[in-house]
């Protein structure tokens with residue numbers, strides 16, 4: 001038996017009829033940029049997250065960058081980001097014209113450590129950008145408290161956390177605004193690139209709406225230098241159909257995660273730590289191994305695909321050479337990056353596939 005790390009084909013096999021109907025509706029509508037399909041998805045996703053507004057954009061990177069720009073973040077400013085994340089979080093800050101200021105994670109949850117945030121704040125800090133890494137919400141209560149006390153807005157990078165909850169509230173409703181990616185592999189994925197911002201603040205929604213569309217609120221009237229980053233109506237229609245199954249599919253992920261947790265308890269692997277106040281969306285099931293290379297090769301030979309999220313932290317990427325942050329600058333993050341392995345998890349894994357992964361991980365760890 002072979003279990004790939006991830007396969008997206010079963011999505012269409014399960015809900016193909018709804019997806020085909022959504023495509024057909026858009027094709028026949030004669031309306032191919034913004035318009036009613038985008039508005040309908042924005043309303044549906046805001047209601048799902050529990051926010052007043054949602055603005056559909058082109059991708060997750062733009063979602064973050066446009067919020068930062070709408071908040072006036074730019075040249076000479078700093079934004080606090082996790083040292084342990086996908087590079088997109090940092091790039092959004094750079095594209096807004098500001099400087100990413102990395103803060104180390106809590107080594108158990110992998111999410112930004114609230115206690116270290118305060119020490120990183122300077123006169124130039126204009127936003128805090130926590131990531132809900134792997135699908136578990138960052139510890140948002142202390143982060144919001146710091147933000148409120150210091151007058152610094154908090155933007156969630158919720159790209160991996162569609163449907164996750166923290167103290168009863170959904171990711172997307174945990175900060176002053178949240179950015180989502182609907183990259184195809186995410187828990188709520190499009191069939192191409194797509195993203196969205198959620199927020200309660202009406203003025204922020206209006207600003208992001210203008211920024212995503214050339215800075216224009218009224219046709220041919222440009223108040224600011226915006227970009228072209230509009231959620232595509234075809235993707236919006238497909239996402240609307242997929243949103244109907246998000247909770248059920250996240251439950252399937254959670255069931256697999258709890259089987260893995262029980263089955264791997266006695267192995268020399270560090271298993272994911274879950275916070276009691278949060279419901280994990282299980283975007284990824286990440287373990288840590290001191291002998292990652294051998295572990296991955298053994299699994300590969302036994303027909304189990306794995307991945308690494310992520311092999312190199314942003315501060316050691318050539319793209320950020322200008323920050324002159326050397327190896328050893330963020331030791332917790334570097335240690336995590338050296339040891340993490342992502343195992344197959346997804347709403348379409350069969351019981352037999354999960355059994356196979358368990359058996360082979362037990363034989364390889």
Ligand SMILES: *Cc1c(COP(=O)(O)O)cnc(C)c1O
Nearest residue numbers: 059060061086088089159181183
């Ligand atoms: C996927 C992802 C993004 C970027 O999303 P795109 O839609 O590819 O721009 C940003 N942050 C995190 C944590 C992600 O996983």
